[in-house]
Amino acid sequence: MPSNPALHSLPPAHLAAWLIAAAALAGVIVRPWRISEALWAVLGAIAMVALSLLSLRDAAAAVAKGSDVYLFLTGMMLLAALARREGLFAWLAAYAVRHARGSARRLFLLIYLVGIAVTALLSNDATAVVLTPAVYAAAKDAGAPPLPYLFICAFIANAASFVLPISNPANLVVYGAAMPSLRHWLLQFAAASAAAIVATYWALRFTQRAALRAKIAHTVGVPELGAGGRAAAAGIAATALLLSGASALAQPLGLPTFLAGAGTWFAIMAVRRAPPWAALREISWSILPLVAGLFIMVRGIENTGALAPLARALAAHAHASLGWTMLWAGALTAVASNLLNNLPLGLIAGGIASAAHLPAKLTGALLIGVDLGPNLSVTGSLATILWLLALRREGLRVGAWRFLLVGSIVMPLALAASFAIYMTLAGDFGILRADF
Numbered sequence: 001m002p003s004n005p006a007l008h009s010l011p012p013a014h015l016a017a018w019l020i021a022a023a024a025l026a027g028v029i030v031r032p033w034r035i036s037e038a039l040w041a042v043l044g045a046i047a048m049v050a051l052s053l054l055s056l057r058d059a060a061a062a063v064a065k066g067s068d069v070y071l072f073l074t075g076m077m078l079l080a081a082l083a084r085r086e087g088l089f090a091w092l093a094a095y096a097v098r099h100a101r102g103s104a105r106r107l108f109l110l111i112y113l114v115g116i117a118v119t120a121l122l123s124n125d126a127t128a129v130v131l132t133p134a135v136y137a138a139a140k141d142a143g144a145p146p147l148p149y150l151f152i153c154a155f156i157a158n159a160a161s162f163v164l165p166i167s168n169p170a171n172l173v174v175y176g177a178a179m180p181s182l183r184h185w186l187l188q189f190a191a192a193s194a195a196a197i198v199a200t201y202w203a204l205r206f207t208q209r210a211a212l213r214a215k216i217a218h219t220v221g222v223p224e225l226g227a228g229g230r231a232a233a234a235g236i237a238a239t240a241l242l243l244s245g246a247s248a249l250a251q252p253l254g255l256p257t258f259l260a261g262a263g264t265w266f267a268i269m270a271v272r273r274a275p276p277w278a279a280l281r282e283i284s285w286s287i288l289p290l291v292a293g294l295f296i297m298v299r300g301i302e303n304t305g306a307l308a309p310l311a312r313a314l315a316a317h318a319h320a321s322l323g324w325t326m327l328w329a330g331a332l333t334a335v336a337s338n339l340l341n342n343l344p345l346g347l348i349a350g351g352i353a354s355a356a357h358l359p360a361k362l363t364g365a366l367l368i369g370v371d372l373g374p375n376l377s378v379t380g381s382l383a384t385i386l387w388l389l390a391l392r393r394e395g396l397r398v399g400a401w402r403f404l405l406v407g408s409i410v411m412p413l414a415l416a417a418s419f420a421i422y423m424t425l426a427g428d429f430g431i432l433r434a435d436f
Helices: 005-009 012-030 037-050 056-065 067-085 088-100 104-122 124-142 147-159 169-178 182-207 227-248 254-272 277-281 287-303 308-320 322-340 342-356 360-376 382-393 400-426
Strands: none
Touching: 012 037, 012 287, 012 322, 037 056, 037 287, 056 287, 067 088, 067 124, 067 169, 067 227, 067 254, 067 277, 067 287, 088 104, 088 124, 088 227, 104 124, 104 147, 104 182, 104 227, 124 147, 124 382, 147 182, 147 360, 147 382, 147 400, 169 342, 169 360, 182 360, 182 400, 227 254, 287 342, 287 382, 308 322, 308 342, 322 342, 322 360, 322 400, 342 360, 360 400
């Protein structure tokens, strides 16, 4: 059988780096023998170092580069664990069911609107971590099958993740130090984001239409929210304010989130006069080495020089035809995010954009692909992986195939709607000459 000439044209270091990353991510996706996702990412990182694709010093630097993400995730997971233990989610669930007044469609819309707000103001990871337990509780109170409502948490977490810069940690790694101002961001992405949110809503409604015909409870008893629950609610509200302020000042988001989570933990400890250690045991700590492993593998790919040809090719195509390059590069990025996970892909896209000095419009198209693409599969984004972990804590499991059946309808429609608006406003096809 003839060999593939494309593989022979790749330098050995490039080929080794891509194969290691592909094998590790396959382990994360498939989880053979039910081995933790984190272990596969860590094994991939170890292989990069063992094969001298990067040094220990470079690996340590890659881990350190993710410090803001680790702080952010720890703070969010701590807030979610505290809110769950202190009854905040049960209280919110009963409140939502009461306002749905027996309508499954109204409950669906209420949860969707809350998902937009949480994603926009607290990030898509917060939606996966904080909102998922509350939605599960609401579905149980309503006597409704939980999965249609839980799908909202997964899909809106990505669909609304470019409303604001803080709505997705991937936004931070794509732009890095070149993050646009808040005004510039809204001019560039607000309409495209709205199109993605609306398209995702109707696509989800269509895929879940049978379940949404079911009757749900008209009224449920609303439990009393104790001092601990009120403290958890205050902590989440404070986090939203801190993140909005940090975003406006172009400051890192990890430390404010971690401090808000730690402050809430101490406040509840003071109220209860006992340390709530149990909340710490509910945190999915394995997500931190998973993210660290992804950072190391991306650094290994960068160190081999494997990204340089991609940067040169993208820059050349953009010079020849910016509009068409925006379309195909954004679409390819969307698909690739499901093969590589959007956080490392965001790092790669950001590195290419910086190295090739890509036009702002093209970088924006890459960002839309990074943010919306993951709605195709369960491993497309860190938020979806966190969502799966949250479901497992509730004793629920969603297979990759079942998610793909929904995602194959939701993601393409949302991506097409978002790109239609974005390209129209970008003006590269002469429809509207708005200057980004």
